[in-house]
Amino acid sequence: MFLVTIKIKDFENSYEKIDALINRYMNTCLHFITNQSIPNNNLIIYITDNEDLDKVLNSIKAKSFQLISAIIQYGSTDIKNDTVREICYTLIDLIIKNLDYFVSSQILFNLENQEKNLDLLFYHIFLFLSRCLNREPILSNFMPFVRK
Amino acid sequence: MSNTTEPQQFSIEEAFRCLEITFNKSSKSEEINQAQKRLMDLDKNILDNLKLFFEGIAMKDKYTENLKLSALIYLKNSIEGKIKRKGLTEEQIWTVIRYFIDFLISSELSDKIINNINSLLQNLFNLKNIVKDPAFTTDLFKMIGNYLKTQIESNPNDDSSFNLGIFKRLISLMQMLFATKSINDKNNNEIFLLTLDVADMVLVKNQNIITNLIASKISSAEVILPQ
Numbered sequence: 001m002f003l004v005t006i007k008i009k010d011f012e013n014s015y016e017k018i019d020a021l022i023n024r025y026m027n028t029c030l031h032f033i034t035n036q037s038i039p040n041n042n043l044i045i046y047i048t049d050n051e052d053l054d055k056v057l058n059s060i061k062a063k064s065f066q067l068i069s070a071i072i073q074y075g076s077t078d079i080k081n082d083t084v085r086e087i088c089y090t091l092i093d094l095i096i097k098n099l100d101y102f103v104s105s106q107i108l109f110n111l112e113n114q115e116k117n118l119d120l121l122f123y124h125i126f127l128f129l130s131r132c133l134n135r136e137p138i139l140s141n142f143m144p145f146v147r148k
Numbered sequence: 149m150s151n152t153t154e155p156q157q158f159s160i161e162e163a164f165r166c167l168e169i170t171f172n173k174s175s176k177s178e179e180i181n182q183a184q185k186r187l188m189d190l191d192k193n194i195l196d197n198l199k200l201f202f203e204g205i206a207m208k209d210k211y212t213e214n215l216k217l218s219a220l221i222y223l224k225n226s227i228e229g230k231i232k233r234k235g236l237t238e239e240q241i242w243t244v245i246r247y248f249i250d251f252l253i254s255s256e257l258s259d260k261i262i263n264n265i266n267s268l269l270q271n272l273f274n275l276k277n278i279v280k281d282p283a284f285t286t287d288l289f290k291m292i293g294n295y296l297k298t299q300i301e302s303n304p305n306d307d308s309s310f311n312l313g314i315f316k317r318l319i320s321l322m323q324m325l326f327a328t329k330s331i332n333d334k335n336n337n338e339i340f341l342l343t344l345d346v347a348d349m350v351l352v353k354n355q356n357i358i359t360n361l362i363a364s365k366i367s368s369a370e371v372i373l374p375q
Contacts (some may be wrong), residue, residue, distance in 0.1 A: 003326045004343055011336045024344060028351060053361065060358075 001025060002063070005070040018074050022081055026071070027062035030087050034094065044085055044098050045118060058117040065091075065124035072131045088132045095125060096103050098148070158190055158197055160204040164219065166190070166213055171218045188223070194226050195240060198247050206255040223262060224268045231275070242284070245272055249288065252317055253295060264319060266324040273328040282335035285325060289342040292318050296349050310357060320347065331337055 001021065008017045033044060046057040059132050068087065072079060132138045169175045169183035190197055201223055205216045227244055230236045234245070237256055252265050273285075322343065325331060331339050 001347055003323055004340070007326045007331065008336065008340065011333060013337070017340055019342075020344070025347075027352075057358070 002067050002070050005067065005074065011076070018071060019081070022071060022083055025067065026083050026087055028089065029068050030092070032064040032116060033061050033091065044094060045116075045121060047116060051115060054116040058121045062121040062124040063115065065128045066122070069124065069128045069131045072128075072135065077135055079132065085137065088138055089141075091128065092138070095129065157201060158186075160200055160207075162186065163190060163197070163200055163203045164204050164215060167218050167222060168215055171215075190337060191226050194230070195225070195236075195243060198244070202247070202251045202255070206251070206257070208256070211262065213258060215276075216258075217264065220261060220264045220268075224264065227268065228242055228271060231272075241272060241275065243267065244309070248322065252321060253292075253314075256311075260317075262267070262320055266320055270324050270328055273330040282330075282332060285330040286338050286342070288325070289322070289339050289346070292322065293346050293349075295342065296346060298350060300353055307347060309354065312357070315354070318346070318367070 005018070005021060008014045011017075044061065046054050046061070048054055068084070068091070071084060072088070079088060133142060166186045169179050170187065175183075201219050204211060205219055211219075231241065248265055248269055252262065252269075257265075267351070296314065296318060298309075298365040303310070
């Protein structure tokens, strides 16, 4: 779907198609990111003793972030769509809480030598932040948190 | 497929043995010359022998991954060479594409082989004559959707036996097509809708499989989480 988002930029009616993608997949992306988390739904990452399962689920989460980032970047300096905007607020809030937890618990040090696709997931989390934090209305509303 | 040369009979074993000798550094030069001569004979009727190579590549455990990749690269060079020399008609190129797509979709293949097939197909789909007919790519997306639907509906309640490799092969094929000129102003609306249908099928099935997988594996996060 990420490639579809890139490709349809070249064609007419591209905004209609982007709206169709948003209506159809944005909430699914949010579901993949937030509802499939171990040990609880407040964490973005999936970490169990089953490395293969962790890799798959963290990869799905990373790709969900990738699709959201592609849609945010679509053609404008503002995020105009209400659904996308709400999802951005939810995710930024969740990411801030997660980063707080990761720093205080030092959990990532424990996972340093484990292959769980966390590098891919964090790459797309920060890509998502870089795409939405410099767009209105996120830019104004979340400015106090940017330093964090 | 018309050819002026009298078709010669080849077996899978002979074709792969010739490739093995050609690419093996310890082969004697006389053996290599002999093998290359046979490969040149084979090359004259490459379209008739495509399925022979496909059968060999799809065989499990009989040939090494490297030999299978050599076979694929040999096919790729042979077909692209013929196209450059205008040795294949437009109709023959379509035949090649159809053979490769049938093979790609219906066989259990490694990631490297899938990537190499897609690389060849990408070159073919970027040929000027090929992209002239937008209906072919649309039909191809319809075929992908119907194939996936049949696979999913053949045993809808048994996720454990569903072959996830199908997703990888179909999605990589669609990714490749999206990177070519075969999707253009004339067919992009229809292909967009067909892609959404395929994506929905993949997402729903994938979600069921993951839910069952998670339920069947007792996850003990405490093992690695700080207490």
